[in-house]
Amino acid sequence: MTAAAAPLLEVDGIETFYGSIQALRGVSLQVREGEIVTLIGANGAGKSTTLRSINGLNHPRRGSITFEGQDITETPAHDVVKLGIAQSPEGRRLFPRMTVLENLEMGAFQRSDRAGMQEDIDRVFALFPRLAERKSQKAGTLSGGEQQMCAIGRALMARPRLLMLDEPSMGLAPIFVDRIFETIVEVNKQGTSILLVEQNALMALQVASRGYVLETGTVALTDDAAQLAQNEDVRKAYLGES
Amino acid sequence: MRRGRISERWWALLGRFGLTQQRWGSWPAWMRRLVKATTWLGLGLILTAAFGTWTTSALAVAAVVLLIVVPPWDRLPNIGPYRTGRWIPWLIALGFVVAYPYYVNGLPQLPVFGPFPNVHTMVVAGIFTMMALGLNFVVGYAGLLDLGYVAFYAMGAYVCGWFASEQFAGQHIDVGAVGLQQGWIGIHLSIWLVLPIAGLMTALIGVIIGLPTLRLRGDYLAIVTLGFGEIMPQVADNGNNLGGFNLTNGTGGITSIDGPGFGHGTVARALHLPASYLGAGNLDSLFFWTVIVLVLITIFCSARLRDSRLGRAWIAIREDETAAAAMGIPLMRTKTWSYATGAFFGGVAGAYYSSYNGGAFPDQFLFQISVFILCMVILGGMGSIPGVMLGAWFLAYLDQEGLSNVGGWINSHFNTNINVPNYEFGIYGLIIVVVMLLRPEGLIPSSRRAAELHEGVHDEPLYDVEELNAPLTEPTV
Numbered sequence: 001m002t003a004a005a006a007p008l009l010e011v012d013g014i015e016t017f018y019g020s021i022q023a024l025r026g027v028s029l030q031v032r033e034g035e036i037v038t039l040i041g042a043n044g045a046g047k048s049t050t051l052r053s054i055n056g057l058n059h060p061r062r063g064s065i066t067f068e069g070q071d072i073t074e075t076p077a078h079d080v081v082k083l084g085i086a087q088s089p090e091g092r093r094l095f096p097r098m099t100v101l102e103n104l105e106m107g108a109f110q111r112s113d114r115a116g117m118q119e120d121i122d123r124v125f126a127l128f129p130r131l132a133e134r135k136s137q138k139a140g141t142l143s144g145g146e147q148q149m150c151a152i153g154r155a156l157m158a159r160p161r162l163l164m165l166d167e168p169s170m171g172l173a174p175i176f177v178d179r180i181f182e183t184i185v186e187v188n189k190q191g192t193s194i195l196l197v198e199q200n201a202l203m204a205l206q207v208a209s210r211g212y213v214l215e216t217g218t219v220a221l222t223d224d225a226a227q228l229a230q231n232e233d234v235r236k237a238y239l240g241e242s
Numbered sequence: 243m244r245r246g247r248i249s250e251r252w253w254a255l256l257g258r259f260g261l262t263q264q265r266w267g268s269w270p271a272w273m274r275r276l277v278k279a280t281t282w283l284g285l286g287l288i289l290t291a292a293f294g295t296w297t298t299s300a301l302a303v304a305a306v307v308l309l310i311v312v313p314p315w316d317r318l319p320n321i322g323p324y325r326t327g328r329w330i331p332w333l334i335a336l337g338f339v340v341a342y343p344y345y346v347n348g349l350p351q352l353p354v355f356g357p358f359p360n361v362h363t364m365v366v367a368g369i370f371t372m373m374a375l376g377l378n379f380v381v382g383y384a385g386l387l388d389l390g391y392v393a394f395y396a397m398g399a400y401v402c403g404w405f406a407s408e409q410f411a412g413q414h415i416d417v418g419a420v421g422l423q424q425g426w427i428g429i430h431l432s433i434w435l436v437l438p439i440a441g442l443m444t445a446l447i448g449v450i451i452g453l454p455t456l457r458l459r460g461d462y463l464a465i466v467t468l469g470f471g472e473i474m475p476q477v478a479d480n481g482n483n484l485g486g487f488n489l490t491n492g493t494g495g496i497t498s499i500d501g502p503g504f505g506h507g508t509v510a511r512a513l514h515l516p517a518s519y520l521g522a523g524n525l526d527s528l529f530f531w532t533v534i535v536l537v538l539i540t541i542f543c544s545a546r547l548r549d550s551r552l553g554r555a556w557i558a559i560r561e562d563e564t565a566a567a568a569m570g571i572p573l574m575r576t577k578t579w580s581y582a583t584g585a586f587f588g589g590v591a592g593a594y595y596s597s598y599n600g601g602a603f604p605d606q607f608l609f610q611i612s613v614f615i616l617c618m619v620i621l622g623g624m625g626s627i628p629g630v631m632l633g634a635w636f637l638a639y640l641d642q643e644g645l646s647n648v649g650g651w652i653n654s655h656f657n658t659n660i661n662v663p664n665y666e667f668g669i670y671g672l673i674i675v676v677v678m679l680l681r682p683e684g685l686i687p688s689s690r691r692a693a694e695l696h697e698g699v700h701d702e703p704l705y706d707v708e709e710l711n712a713p714l715t716e717p718t719v
Contacts, residue, residue, distance in 0.1 A: 057567060081570030093565035095558055106558055109551075110570040158570065 006069060007032045008193050009054070009085075009162055014063030014073075016046075016053045023049040025217040026063065031162060031195050036188050038196045038204040038225065040238055041214030047197040048090050050214070051164050054195075055087050056080040068161070082110045086160035088151040090167050090197075096140025100131055100150055103139050107157030117157070124153035127183055145176030152183065156192070163187065164195045169203065181207055201238035205229040213238075272314045279311045289353065303349070310334050340534060343527040356647035359639050361526040367638035368533030369595045374618040374634035375540045375627065376587030381616065382625035382688075383553060384580035385560030386456070387464040390471025392611040393451070394444050394585040396478060398592025399602035401440035403496030405431045406597065409488075420503030421518035433502035433597050437536075437590050444589025445582040452581035456574060459563070471612050478604035495603030499596050501525075502532065520600075529598050536594060537631075540587050544627050547583065556580050557625075610667065614641070617670050621677055623684025632685055637670065645669065 009031040016024040024046045031037045039047050052058040054065055056077035065073045072080055086107070094103050104124060108117045125132035128149040134142060139150055148168055155163055165184065169177040177200065185207050188194050198204035205211055205225045213221040213234060221234065228234050253263050266274065283304045310331045318327040342364060349358040359367070373395060380388045403409055406419065408428035416422065418432030431439070455466040482492030490496065503518035504510035510517065519528045547553045555576045558566040567573050596602040614637065622633025649662025662669075677685065 055568060057564070076572070077567045078570045078572040081568075087568050089565060089568050093562050093568070095561040095565065097561055098557070102554075106554065106566075106569050106571075109555065109558075154569070 008035075008068060009195070010066040011050070011054065012064045012066070014050075014053050014060035014065060016049050016058050016060040018049075018058070023058075023217055024053065024060065027053075027214070027217070027219055028063075029212050029219065029222070031193055034188070034191070034193055035210065036184065036194045036196060036208045038198055038201075038208035038211045039214060040198055040201040040204055040211060040234075041220075042237070043199075044216075045214040046217040047214055048166055049217075051087060051166055051195070051197060054080075055085055055164065078110065081158055081160075084159075084161035085164065086155040086158035086162075087164040088148075088155040088166060088168060091170070092147045092151040094139040094142075094147055094150055094154070096138065098139055099136050100139055100142070101135040103150055103154050104131075104157050107154035108159075110158060116159070120157050120159060124156055127156075127186065128153055145172050145179070148172060148176070148180055149183075152180070152187075156187065160192060162193045162195060164197070166197045167199060168196070169198065169200045177203065201234070202229070272312055276308070276312045279308055283307060306334075306338060336534075340531065343524070343530060354648055354651050355644060356651065359643050361530050363639060363642040365526060365529045365533055365598060366595075366642055367635045368530065368537050369591050369598070370615065370618065370638040371537050371631050371634040372533070372540050372591040372594075373588050373615050374622070374630050375537075375544055376584045376591065377615050377619050378544065378625065378627070378630045379547070379556075379580050379584040379587070381619050382630065383548060383556040383560065384577055385556075386577060386580065387460070388467045388581075388584070389464050389609075389612050389616065390451075390467035390469070390474075391584070391588055391615050392607050392609065393471050393474035394448060394588030395592040395595075395611065395615075396474045396602075396604075396607035397444040397447050397585075398440040398589030398594075399596035399606070400478065400490060400496065401443050401589065402433075402436050402593035402596045403490075403499055403602040405429050405436045405439060406433060406500040407496050407498055409491060409496050418505065419500055420505050421501060421520050430500055432505075433500060433593075436597070437593050440593035441586040441590040444592070445586040447589075448582045448585025449578055452578040453574075456577040456581065468609070468612075471609055475604045475607045478602075478607065490604070493604060495601055495606075496596075497601040499600050499602065501597055501600070502528075533594065536590065541627055541631075543583075543587075548627075552576065552579060613667075614670070617674055621674060621684060623687040626684065626686050626688035629684050629686035629688070640669075641666065 007030040009029075011027060011029045013026045013028050014024055015022060015026055027046065027050055029037070029039070029050075039050060041047050049058060053060045054072075056072070056075055056079070059074055063073070064071060067080075067083055067085060070083065072083065072085075075083070095106060098106065101121070104121055105117070108120065111117060125135070130146055131149055131153055134146065139147065142150060152163075152165065152168065155165075168180050168184070172180065181203055184194060184196065196204055196208060205228055208225040211223065211225045211228045212219050213228065221228065221231065223231065256262075256266075269277075287301075287304060315327045315330045318330065320326055343361045346358055346361060351357055373391070376394070377388065377391050380386050380391075406429070408426070410429050411427045413429045414427060415429045415431075416426075417430070417435060419430035420432070422430060451467075451470050455463060455470070458466060478490045478495075479493055481490030482488050482494075501518060501520035503520070504515035506517050509515075516522045516528055519525055519532075522528055548557075555566065555571045558569065558571055559573065559576060563573065566576075615634075618634040618637050619630050620633070621637065622631065623629030645663045645666060649660060652662065653659060681687075
């Protein structure tokens, strides 16, 4: 690996709590410019909590998070979005009673450049032609796959430098899973770095350049995605091989 | 007019009389509207006649409804960007509302409900409409349950008392006040100044109450607002000796608050505006017309804010708080704005009420009033402006006149001796239960809200509770 400049996102030994319960016990990871990095691990390993720590929904009690050289450990969620980190949350969490278009507009809440917003709406519709067809439909009435598209599109509307995706394949039909992963690669090619949390480790490791394996709140393993996919422990634990 | 649907069964019945769906569809729209409107009005008139309260003015009411509903107003050409056609029926309706004091005495007796509400009732109903629209910002738009709205009402009333009565006898200030007696003392600002001041000061109180409480969610927020609603009247009760300073005049309350008026300036005289409401013979009518203006302003602000960026953020928070935060909506700031906006209108309404009443008394500001206003919002349809207005008007009318009229009717027809207004809150409870069973989204629901109630929304504990380090809710990791 060539030594690039300072990483886009640097997470250093964060410990995050829910009340008195410790969810993360010192997680460190990096995302470099233009990378797809995946975070895999079992249920409750702390994948989603890591994302919540980064985007400011759960500030870590110890450790630090740096984005583009700026410390964002204590930055509130709405400012994190402004800095260029957007998220498609777990379970998609669209605004079910707003139309697809209104949902996309909510994604651009922190922006005020109307022309740029229209550009990005067109860009999202180009990525997901299906959404263009359904733009005045209530988001709650979309199918699971369409909802996931809408959630990713909504996150892209913030014009993020780093896009965080939490379980984008959850509960989707296999055909949609393939479509979603294709789109992730496409978005990455257009210049957005991606931090991808997945339970579908096989798919995630195929598209990612590097991966981190989380276990009970710590990073158990980290390597190139290809190496991880070959790793015996990973294959046993997450790829369903015995 | 919305396209109403007529069910298959009715078509089968009508078809036997030669009115098929095709034939109905071939008629021009105004004719269909005329037929529908006359049918409903006819039924209403027959009912009226059946109760033995038939008068010619019932026909007049019918004629007015026909005039508003039937002509194809929406076909009128637009004037510039304004859609004239959409406004005309509303303007006609507004005209009839404004003229209400002139014809109220000529209106027929309603079955069961007795006479139409008098102008005094309409003033009070207007003030409550304003308060309900204010609470609608908090409950309807942002989805925050506020059980202490009466605190804002009280605040507005007392601000009016401070700035427009003889409460602070040591002062001698007069800014445009009307109707002052010889040898007056105290602070007397014009009510037109006091109303916005009361609104702003109440909004400030809203922010002060909001900042610590709005971090809480759901039930916890409701409990804390309930507490603030209880604190306010206590402060009012005991505020007659704050380190020797008499702020609220204790249980006696602040009395002889000034009325509004336009004074004797040349402009006021040229426009024939009344110099002082309290001195005028048609006092109730003057207060009524003024409250219409206030309600119109509130409606305007409600509609504009709902469609603004801020309004969108409120609705997003109501639909899914976590997602809203992830979209970059600053939760605290947005919620506090909804609180402040709601408080503003509550404060203005409270100030206006105390000016109309001529006083502000601590026993006016009880928990019941919070519940009463919340009932109006829920009954009409949370988040829906016409719904909330209808709910507010109807409950305020019941409170002022309706219940005792209905009670009188029951007692005279069934030879009973029930004091119906005694069971006021029981009856409201019953109404709410029935509405919730039959139409949980309220009488005139907003389209979004109706969908939410039928399908449910995400509701999951969020970070701001955890950040307080209070173990109120601990999501499993």
